[in-house]
Amino acid sequence: MSHIEEDVARQDIQNGELVNYLLKPFSYFWMKFFEELHYRLLQGFYALIIFSIFSFFFHRLIKITDNLQTLVLGMVIVVLALISSHLFKMIVGLLAFWTVDIRGIFNLVDIVILIFAGFIVPIDLLIGPLTKIANALPFAYMIYYPVVVFQEKLSLNQLINVVFMQIVWLTIFISIYRFLWNRGIKKFSAVGQ
Numbered sequence: 001m002s003h004i005e006e007d008v009a010r011q012d013i014q015n016g017e018l019v020n021y022l023l024k025p026f027s028y029f030w031m032k033f034f035e036e037l038h039y040r041l042l043q044g045f046y047a048l049i050i051f052s053i054f055s056f057f058f059h060r061l062i063k064i065t066d067n068l069q070t071l072v073l074g075m076v077i078v079v080l081a082l083i084s085s086h087l088f089k090m091i092v093g094l095l096a097f098w099t100v101d102i103r104g105i106f107n108l109v110d111i112v113i114l115i116f117a118g119f120i121v122p123i124d125l126l127i128g129p130l131t132k133i134a135n136a137l138p139f140a141y142m143i144y145y146p147v148v149v150f151q152e153k154l155s156l157n158q159l160i161n162v163v164f165m166q167i168v169w170l171t172i173f174i175s176i177y178r179f180l181w182n183r184g185i186k187k188f189s190a191v192g193q
Helices: 005-014 018-022 028-057 068-097 103-116 128-136 144-151 156-187
Strands: none
Touching (some): 005 018, 005 028, 018 028, 028 068, 028 156, 068 144, 103 128
16 A cells, blocks of 8 residues: 655645655656555565564465465555556545645544455454445555455456456546646646745
């Protein structure tokens, strides 16, 4: 999960450092993506080390797929999840164009993600309508499904459905991001040095 929203909102928009990015010939989105990527790769590397140690001692409790097709689709799902979570967090950060204090929005987003991404309870164990809501929202496709795909809990059709839903949400997020960026950049003003 990307955590770029606070950087975008506080440093770039509210403190005016967005000007530094506007003068560069690269997309703001991709510059922020690659700024965040090394943190996520390092975090993933640490998680693999901890997971390897844990699986060494508790190998009977952990089931990881050895199916090549599932592994390849799993990697596609992980990459799409990272990009969609980054897009979503960029959208949340861009809301700072229209707010003075964005902490309340950050807290609300964190609570919704905790509930509907499978952090507190796996989505399969949620009560009836909450499962449908979780599957309709994008958060499970960012967090929950990228994890369970490697546990071989999903059939090939379910994996394809996950990829399809991720593409749908990516398309929606791209549209929202472009809209907010184009509107927000017109409102943006920074004090020069």
